[in-house]
Amino acid sequence: MGASKERTWLALIGYTLQIQPRVVKAIAKLSNKDQKRLHAALLLLSENPFPPASTKLTNREGYRVRVGDFRILYTVDGKKLIIHIVDVGHRREIYR
Numbered sequence: 001m002g003a004s005k006e007r008t009w010l011a012l013i014g015y016t017l018q019i020q021p022r023v024v025k026a027i028a029k030l031s032n033k034d035q036k037r038l039h040a041a042l043l044l045l046s047e048n049p050f051p052p053a054s055t056k057l058t059n060r061e062g063y064r065v066r067v068g069d070f071r072i073l074y075t076v077d078g079k080k081l082i083i084h085i086v087d088v089g090h091r092r093e094i095y096r
Contacts, residue, residue: 015046015076019085026088034070038088041067049076049083059095062086070094 019042027038044051045065054063062075071094073087087094 015049015081015083017042017046017083017085020087023085023088030070034068037067038070038072041065041072042085045072045074045083049074066091 027035030038050063051065054065056063057073062073065072065074069091070088071091072085073094075084075086076082077084
């Protein structure tokens, strides 16, 4: 089974989100509108960890998804079906 076919198959299984405490605090500081958008994006990630809009990071391990001006950085453990939400932040600050 090729990598792309495997990703498609894994996307059919529900994943568990594991969110770092600092990510929860960062989201809590945002406006209600941004909080709702990020919450919706996180729910979609739990259904499909490799959406078409996701991009593999080049300078470190993991992936990113754009949500307006914000980015969600995450890693995927395919064997345990867990998505680790590493960081969430504004696009100009998230990669520092």
